[in-house]
Amino acid sequence: MIKSALHSWGLPRYLTRYLLLSALLSLSPHALSNTFHPDFPLINTEGQLWQQGDSISESKSCGQCHNSELIHNTLDEKHSHYFSPQQRLFLKLGINKRKTLAELKAETENKTHCLSCHSSVKETTLPELVGNNNFVAAAGLSLSSPDSENCGNCHGLVSTEDNSPLSLPNLQQDSKLFGLNGEIFAAQDIGLSALNLANKNTLNHSFDAHAERLLGCTDCHSSPNNPTRPQKNNIKNLRFDPRRLSAHEYLQQPNHSFEEALACQDCHEVKSSHQWLPYLNQHLNKLSCESCHISWLPSPAYQSITIEADTAEIQWRGIENSFITGYQPWLLPDASGKIKPFNIFKIKGEAEKEHSVYAAPLHHSINSQQAIKECRSCHDKNSILLRAVPAIPDNLQLADGLIDKNLSPRLAKADIYLIGGNTLPAIDILGLLLVLGTTLAVSAHGLARYIAAKRIVSAPARRTRMYIYGYYERLWHWLQAAAVLALLATGAVVHKPWLFPWIDFALMVELHNILGFVLFVNAALALFYHLASGEIKQYIPMPSDLFVRSFQQLHFYLKGMFNNEHHPFEKDRENKLNPLQKIAYFGLLNVLLPAQMFSGLLMWGAQTWPEWASYFGGLPMLGPLHSMLAWVFASFLIMHIYLTTTSGPKPLSGIKSMIDGWEEVETQQKANEHD
């Protein structure tokens, strides 16, 4: 626990920041100097030329050229005043219901000044820079657009200094609210910093990739009418509108509502650098860039804050005995349905009703070196997306029931089905029972046959060698068999990756997709063949097939074959299937296979046509359905393969006949029975 006296200090420091402006320029070799801004006369609060002793009006002085009215109108309210660190904490967290923003503003006299953001020089006062002619030497102020250090004066931990090792701010007086999320905006290599971090020498990357590449805060948090800001328009045939403000127009009337930052994709061509990622669109639709690119922070952050009358007691996470361990942000889908990283901490007010939980979003401390690239980081039962949160945040609009009673996210509530992570146990238990039951049944049947064969010795049935399966039928059958087997195998890895840790998850996903299409094309061609050739009629059960004849066949399987009876129905080229086969294949080929293919197709298509997937209930519906059907397929396969052993004189005769087309069919019944 670290006591933080946030309230007791702050004001004088901020006052001096704008009053004490640059000096000793000539003494400092690294002093900045912008020689482009013209010298200008100071104006007093009366609008007159400033004389010694008058009070200076910055807005009138700068307003001689820049439209100060527009600037004040566009400047967001939180930036218009200096608030004490405690006030800013309350504003940020929205916890101080005792005072409104207006009341807080009334509390502080300190309005922000132009120079507090636009000058990086801090050592002297404006009057000191006034020359004999009442003009301020602008070079001495080095006026420019705010650089990162200007912003860092109030916000978080910002450092553009690369020569001295970076260290943490005073955690007892976190005046810049660094600990909201622990983000560090600095170009320095983490390994070269002064942070007392575990395995520091392996951290060979910067604190923030944008700081490393010399982006400043205002590059993303830029003025909306800055002519260099990327354009957005809704005109189909226009990529870029060259009718933009010129630099001088912008400088006269710069819009100061710069709170909204550019989005990652305003600058980044995400797709070209993520080609390795299967289901790229799906990932981009459901994950913010930050989710993967801020996987871990090398810094501490708030764990809880206890607000008392004028102090805030902070408990930090990611730090143990002044040894920094860092922390992993929690990933939650917010109101937009996109998963984003947050630091989640509890706020304890004086009264019970003031207790709340705050989730601070993360946008900085970006890097690619530690970005999540391993599929199984998420697609696993120990997925980072399923990690329990410390508490349910109050400031996020989460989907109803998103966080379960164990504080783990239930992503299905946000319409997210995490393949390999979100499996429904009921489906798998049911499926497993089905497969086990089938296996048991066929084993028992096989055993019974074996015993019966030993017990009853009789003359073998008369058989005729007959050409039953044509070339295409056999090709289609085996292609389908191979594809289904491979799909079951690859699907199993995708479904439960942690059972197969040595297999490449992404490769299985890609193979599963390709094999799915092979299956689809094969099925479509087979359908065409069966329709065009009329063979389809063999598969259509007649009414008699459904009852009497099925019963006969069933009777054969359950009783007749143990008494060495013969197959009740004779087989030939025109009558390949017995009544039970007709029913089974009719179901398989017209219900199970299409359902499995279409559910798979919809899941695959969700990356490009999510509306189709959501029409059928979205992935949280399709995923479990697809898994269930896969279990049914597996059961069918077991049954099917077993039954092939019943058709010919030897157990493998059935399979052999499907390979060469010739089968030795039983022929003791009269030929006219089938006419």
Add this chain to the structure above:
Amino acid sequence: MSGQHFKWIWLPTAVLCVLLVPVLLFLPAKPKPLPAPESFLPQRKAHVDHSALMPGPYHTPQQVTARCLECHEQAESQVLHSSHWTWEHEAVEVPGRSEAVKGGKKNVINNFCIGVGGNWEGCTGCHTGYGWKDESFNFSDGSNIDCLVCHEQSGTYVKGKAGMPVEGVDLVSAAQSVGFPTRSNCGACHFGGGGGDAVKHGDLDSSLYFPPASVDIHMGKHDMQCIDCHRTEEHQIAGRALSVSLDTRNQISCLDCHSEKLHKDQRINQHTSSVACQTCHIPEVATRESTKTHWDWSQAGDANREESHEYQKIKGEFKYSANLKPEYYWHDGTSARYLYGDKINTSGASDLNKPMGNINKPRAKIFPFKVHVAWQIYDTNNLHLLQPKTYGETGFWTTFDWDSAVRQGSEAIGLDYSGEYGFTETRMYWPQTHMVQAGKQALACNDCHTENPNKKGRLDWQALGYPGDPLRWGSRTIRADKAKESSDD
């Protein structure tokens, strides 16, 4: 009949093909990894043990050479044509000069001990020969070749005056130890250039005898030898020195082994057309030993000053720098070499080997240099640099008489001397190419680029010809007309 047996094969074959073809067609291809740089290195052969082949005894080093040449018949003429023997190279056309001119150590003035002519005995301690003590040395006599200095591995072989082994050298054990040249052989001369360890190059010093990876990634982490990059065939050693060579024939490059586009980050690869590998990968040199950056000959001869690391009566005043940050210039591989008799720059420092190239030259890249500044003697009437005789009984280091020293020196090399002399500032540019650092120690963006344009990084963009930091102002665009102009320079 046997054919009938295997007729069924078509079925699994067809199934397999129909499954495999789409898999091969649609499975996303993974990018091929770049070939490992070490795969481009020459194979190291085991060297034949010569201990039985060199029985000795040897009374003179020439006897060792004679023994070597008995078997290595070709070596004699090969060495006689190598620059380590001739100390000059063939005359080449140079921009701005009407006649082809010869470069080489023998023919140019440098910023340290100034020149070879007249000072042979002192300088030729690093010559691959025996007995070069005056201008009468016969460069076509192979019997004076010093095989041992490059090949002996006993570590006990030391050369002295006129390149003769010093007293006490055991020629037999040196001769029996011969092998392929190692860093020790090359370093014996090249690490101590300029009269002491680390003095001359900045990027070559005794820390490279047993270098940790932090000094040089090639020689440290991978224990590479000099000849792994300076590949040598028929005794012709690859590599060019900007201080003495006037052209770039036989130059070696990082790209002999490394791909130019090997960085994972495309932004870094964007740099390689304008920035040499060395610029980022050699952020500092002289990391273990200080290197000499200033040499003021005009202060020499003052008997009243105390001898120190910074002052020697015979040589003058010095300054050193450790962890030297290089200076950066455009460089196309050649220099505007100052040759005997060239007029000096009367309005400032004279550059002895200013790197050629500018922002408009497509072949030029920004390259790191150690710049060495000297004050050295020149003829105030003829306005050219003079070459004093420093070594020997009549040399400056004994007599401390400049007039006599430059008179003798000028005579030795055939230079006019009017009788009046002064001292002028001269600058020499030493390209930094050793002491290469791994990527994580290389320069990062903010070493050169800055977020705030008012802040300065390592490179002076305006001086290099850019309108401003190319991060914001864009990289160089080479206009065809400008490129032509500059190639006519």
